[in-house]
Amino acid sequence: MGIIVQKFGGSSVANAQRVRNVASIITDTYKAGNEVVVVVSAQGDTTDDLIEKAGEINPKASKREMDMLLSTGELISASLVAMAIEGMGFPVVSLSGWQAGFVTDSNHGNARIRRIDKERVQNELDKHNIVIVAGFQGLNRYDDITTLGRGGSDTSAVALAAVLGADLCQIYTDVDGVYTADPRLVKTARKLDEITYDEMLELASLGAQVLHNRSVEMAKKYNVKLEVLSSLERKSGTEVKEVIKVEKMLIRGVARDNDVARVSVVSVPDVPGIAFKIFSLLAARKINVDIILQSIGRHGTKDISFTVSRSNSDIAVQALEEIKDVLGCEQITCDKTVSKVSVVGSGMVANPGVAAKMFEALSEANINIHMISTSEIKISVLIDEEDSLKALNAVHDAFQV
Amino acid sequence: MGIIVQKFGGSSVANAQRVRNVASIITDTYKAGNEVVVVVSAQGDTTDDLIEKAGEINPKASKREMDMLLSTGELISASLVAMAIEGMGFPVVSLSGWQAGFVTDSNHGNARIRRIDKERVQNELDKHNIVIVAGFQGLNRYDDITTLGRGGSDTSAVALAAVLGADLCQIYTDVDGVYTADPRLVKTARKLDEITYDEMLELASLGAQVLHNRSVEMAKKYNVKLEVLSSLERKSGTEVKEVIKVEKMLIRGVARDNDVARVSVVSVPDVPGIAFKIFSLLAARKINVDIILQSIGRHGTKDISFTVSRSNSDIAVQALEEIKDVLGCEQITCDKTVSKVSVVGSGMVANPGVAAKMFEALSEANINIHMISTSEIKISVLIDEEDSLKALNAVHDAFQV
Numbered sequence: 079m080g081i082i083v084q085k086f087g088g089s090s091v092a093n094a095q096r097v098r099n100v101a102s103i104i105t106d107t108y109k110a111g112n113e114v115v116v117v118v119s120a121q122g123d124t125t126d127d128l129i130e131k132a133g134e135i136n137p138k139a140s141k142r143e144m145d146m147l148l149s150t151g152e153l154i155s156a157s158l159v160a161m162a163i164e165g166m167g168f169p170v171v172s173l174s175g176w177q178a179g180f181v182t183d184s185n186h187g188n189a190r191i192r193r194i195d196k197e198r199v200q201n202e203l204d205k206h207n208i209v210i211v212a213g214f215q216g217l218n219r220y221d222d223i224t225t226l227g228r229g230g231s232d233t234s235a236v237a238l239a240a241v242l243g244a245d246l247c248q249i250y251t252d253v254d255g256v257y258t259a260d261p262r263l264v265k266t267a268r269k270l271d272e273i274t275y276d277e278m279l280e281l282a283s284l285g286a287q288v289l290h291n292r293s294v295e296m297a298k299k300y301n302v303k304l305e306v307l308s309s310l311e312r313k314s315g316t317e318v319k320e321v322i323k324v325e326k327m328l329i330r331g332v333a334r335d336n337d338v339a340r341v342s343v344v345s346v347p348d349v350p351g352i353a354f355k356i357f358s359l360l361a362a363r364k365i366n367v368d369i370i371l372q373s374i375g376r377h378g379t380k381d382i383s384f385t386v387s388r389s390n391s392d393i394a395v396q397a398l399e400e401i402k403d404v405l406g407c408e409q410i411t412c413d414k415t416v417s418k419v420s421v422v423g424s425g426m427v428a429n430p431g432v433a434a435k436m437f438e439a440l441s442e443a444n445i446n447i448h449m450i451s452t453s454e455i456k457i458s459v460l461i462d463e464e465d466s467l468k469a470l471n472a473v474h475d476a477f478q479v
Numbered sequence: 480m481g482i483i484v485q486k487f488g489g490s491s492v493a494n495a496q497r498v499r500n501v502a503s504i505i506t507d508t509y510k511a512g513n514e515v516v517v518v519v520s521a522q523g524d525t526t527d528d529l530i531e532k533a534g535e536i537n538p539k540a541s542k543r544e545m546d547m548l549l550s551t552g553e554l555i556s557a558s559l560v561a562m563a564i565e566g567m568g569f570p571v572v573s574l575s576g577w578q579a580g581f582v583t584d585s586n587h588g589n590a591r592i593r594r595i596d597k598e599r600v601q602n603e604l605d606k607h608n609i610v611i612v613a614g615f616q617g618l619n620r621y622d623d624i625t626t627l628g629r630g631g632s633d634t635s636a637v638a639l640a641a642v643l644g645a646d647l648c649q650i651y652t653d654v655d656g657v658y659t660a661d662p663r664l665v666k667t668a669r670k671l672d673e674i675t676y677d678e679m680l681e682l683a684s685l686g687a688q689v690l691h692n693r694s695v696e697m698a699k700k701y702n703v704k705l706e707v708l709s710s711l712e713r714k715s716g717t718e719v720k721e722v723i724k725v726e727k728m729l730i731r732g733v734a735r736d737n738d739v740a741r742v743s744v745v746s747v748p749d750v751p752g753i754a755f756k757i758f759s760l761l762a763a764r765k766i767n768v769d770i771i772l773q774s775i776g777r778h779g780t781k782d783i784s785f786t787v788s789r790s791n792s793d794i795a796v797q798a799l800e801e802i803k804d805v806l807g808c809e810q811i812t813c814d815k816t817v818s819k820v821s822v823v824g825s826g827m828v829a830n831p832g833v834a835a836k837m838f839e840a841l842s843e844a845n846i847n848i849h850m851i852s853t854s855e856i857k858i859s860v861l862i863d864e865e866d867s868l869k870a871l872n873a874v875h876d877a878f879q880v
Binding site: 135136138140142143144146150153154156157158160164165171172198 | 495498499529532533535536537539540541543544545547548550551554555557558559561562563565566572573575578599622623624
């Protein structure tokens, strides 16, 4: 018994039958004596359909008008879920983002939540209503509708849970939890019962797209206990929290990210300031750099390599070509056939054997490592994309996660 | 140059091409130096699609949740029209009903506008923006979304025009004006340049569904000059106003209504109080009665006949059957094969020849009249439905309207 916030994604409410299924999950939680607040995304492909409608009329529509348009998707699913719950005989009310008190900044299309005025939601809970909130949206100070960008409904749910002091925030999706690796790629992958916020953040940023990073960061900041679980099967999922019970397992998961390109600045003079010139330029162009590798200088020159997302790689190369003379480099190369494989686990920091074990597994699988990057809870290696599936399995098996 | 409110119905914004067409009408009005406020309905079949979606989930959904759902249709078309105008390079902003300041009562599904807080709309006009408002909707005092019921967007437009002191309220639809008769039924029907509010009200209630009555009543009350015109053809339509220039034409239009049934209470005792018993019962069941005819008493009994809409006729008969003994009547009959043909015109009251001329035309066409009803600006006759088309043309030709 407590306050539970539940979030259902677009596939969980895609049609009438699924909406009714979601309604039965919600009412079961309510019948168990909990106060229930639900955040819903737009049904299935609704958002894409609306984007297409807009594209037919004006492909360069303002973000302000796009937000007005796209926010309707969540309004529709919120009212439909409420109707299904009404049909089951429970007290319920649906609320738009602004009715639920979501106040955001004015960054249309990717707004940040400034605060939530919880009065209305609290009021409905006090009246013993189940509250269904349209996710992904809010209102800025000018009374204009804003949307929160990718993963916005997860963020809506976690923020509401934080403001309401909820006991649990359940993120229902089409997978039944967080796995040690993508089960479609690694047969021996298994579901985790628990994972820490930091591990989840690393896994998410590595391509295990279960929860959006912004929502996990917010959960960590406000200490909101998350659970990732499936709306299609009634079984427990994966809990995401600050501290988890110690297991002998060193690592939590293995992930692959193919959206990686390696850019190399070859033969730059081995003098101070070169790296600064390169990375300040990329920062100015808003290009995120992931792994950076600098070769040891030889014959007065060195090579600087780094990875970016593939969509940014051409822009990065073009930017660097413009200052090629300033850099004094021989050439700038770009390789889009690479992939990043990473192991994540909080236990790693206290155990230096993890890296060695990972490299051993890759070596035995005859996989060449181009770059290495380590953090306190993560080790990533850059390898050829064609080796990535083999690498993922080899590393996963080596750690028997 | 002035303030012009334009309203576009669902068929006028049904697809991308029509949205662009509407945008060009709006921007032409703006370019001519006017301040332009636009009210839009939901695209084409959007509202029906949403009702179907709700029906699949809960056919008995609350009106509160239906309003939440249905209000999205107008939000979508408002943002799409705004995007089209952005694409043409004009300053524009779309507003939901509540953003535009529409405050209504709490009668979900059929709410009345209480007031319009015009600050936001005025503010946008002051910034030289074209303002696109989602019609059909508002907010009640509890911050819940309401809808205005049938013809709601017309009412939204007229109310906004009244509050803004607009010089003209243009209702764009898929016909190019108000006709002397339905052009699909009467070949010689012609478009009226002008019509009074009262005449328009009579014609609308007689089945000439161009403008919804509530919007015409509001226009009359606040003296808002209306114009009904087509969004598909660039030509002037029909102006609706208080006083129109005198024409020799006695009548303004001829209309037919087939949604009529005649209920007869046969051989009731010719004593006081019988009519009261019948019509108070029908009023209690919320059944609207139109024409009433009471026969002259003979042999101590009389017949009372009246017309109702066909959908209400069975309920009316059933209600009367329940008090058949109290009424002391012989039988209750119902005829659903009748039709009402009416002539409307402000000039009628001063000219007693109109009724005679109408009856003459019907007599010459060999059409039997069952009932007659007259008001200051209208004469209606009840005839057999199979005669109605012939009657409509005969009457129209007789007056050469």
